[in-house]
Amino acid sequence: MASRILSGMRPTGKIHIGHMVGAIDNWIELQKKYECFYFVADWHAMTTETDTSGIKQNTVEMVKDWLSAGVNPEKSVIFIQSLVPQHAELHMVLSMLNTLPRLERLPTYKGHLKQVLEITDPKIEPTEEQIDRARSKISYGFVGYPVLMAADILAYRADGVPVGEDQDPHLELAREIADRFNRLYGNVFPIPESLHTITPRILGTDGRKMSKSLGNAIHPTDTLEVMSAGVRKMLTDPQRSRREIGGNPNVCSVYDLHMAYTSEERNLEIHQACNTAQIGCTECKREAAAQMAKKYEGYAERRAVWDGRERQIIEILMEGSRKAREIAGATLQQVREHLLIDYENITA
Ligand code: SF4
Incomplete structure (x- = not known):
């Protein structure tokens, strides 16, 4: 049974309902039962985007949503990844325990290759020549980001990670890395388990992945009219x-x-009514929008309370990052001891 949970999110700015259903609702439940660490994955944001100009503002806007939704800094440690340098230090150590082909076999990497090559049909496999061309455009940081994810988890010796099924291969890699480290240098890391959440995957209004940049998102701050238009x-x-x-x-x-x-x-009634054509899509969509608006009643007002209090949000994140550094620092001390590079303990 897991006791310490870690989860993070790239700083995307204002969050949409896909984030809410897929992650935040679950975070709020988890913080009732576990010791939780939730972080802004700003270094991860840099693995696919060289323009860093929006990171700070997006961090603040995203954390306003976390707080408004009920992520509670009194219960959970909320922090910024890059303010805890132990993530980078452990990433470097763990990189030595991986091979490049292992990372290149991960579905996210293969998917990214296809994106670079602009192959839209998932059934088409690129040729060797195309792969070489695409590889030359992908950064070393991107190939290694699943190792950074492993470091994020293991720095806190977290034993539970809430993941969707698409993230399973990354968690499997983190488990392999933890096991390899423990076998080579002695037990430091618990082997993290995935805490699967059975949440529906909310797609954007155009059927693609919901994303602010694709302009297909619905936000919890939207009015009923805006939500209805999206649905x-x-x-x-x-x-x-x-x-x-x-x-x-x-x-x-x-x-x-x-x-x-x-x-x-x-839901059962709708399922049956749809099967038997007793409900039409227009009516069904109207009802879905109304239920969503009901769930987020008062949310926009709660979020607006944080406007103008950006400094306070940064202070929450600074305090969380200080606590995170303490925990991650203790892990890194153990890592150094097991690697026999704890130089203060040298004997003559
Ligand atoms: S929107 Fe239409 S197809 Fe979809 S569940 Fe409702 S009635 Fe069925």
């Missing part, structure tokens, strides 16, 4: 071309919203 655009069962034809909620983005925001009992 109206969402993709439904593509086979349901007419109201009289029954649909399949399991392939419908709007049903995912119901899974997140509507009661279980009503």
Whole structure:
């Protein structure tokens, strides 16, 4: 049974409902039961983006959302990754325990290669020549970011990591690295478990991954009208071309919203009503938007309370980073001792 949890998020600015359902709602539950460390992954943001001009502002805006949603700095340690240099130090040590081919086999790396090559069909495998061309455009930092993720987790000796299934290969790598270190140098790291959360994956209003930069996001601060307009655009069962034809909620983005925001009992009714064509998509979307708006009632006002209090947010993050450095510093001391590079303990 896990006792210490670690999770982080890249500084994206104002968060959208995909972040809320996929991570923040779960963070709030976890902090009731576990010792939690939640961090702003600013170094991770730099693995895919060389323009750093928005990081500070995006950090503050994102943390306003964390606090407004209920992430509580009295219960959880909230901090900034780059203010805890032990992440980078441990990343460097752990890099020695990995091979490049192992990292290049990770699905995120392969997916990124295809993105660089602009291959949109997931079934198409790039040729050797294309791979070489794409590799020359990918930074060393990007290839190694799953090792940085392992360092993020292991620096706190966290034994639980809330992850979606898409992150499983990264957690598996962290487990392998922890095990390899322990076998080579002695036990320092607990082997972290994944805490799977069964949350629906909320897609953007155009059917792609929800993202601020793609302009397809719905925010918890939006009004009912804005939410409704977003939900109206969402993709439904593509086979349901007419109201009289029954649909399949399991392939419908709007049903995912119901899974997140509507009661279980009503979900079953909607599922059946969709199958038997007793509910139309327009009506179903209206209901999904209304349920979402109900969940975030008062949220925009709670968030607005933080406007003008940016300094206070930075102080919360500074204090959290100080606590994080203490814990991560103790781990790194143990790492040095096990690596026999704890020079203060040298004997003549
Ligand atoms: S009725 Fe609802 S669940 Fe069914 S396809 Fe339409 S929007 Fe999706």
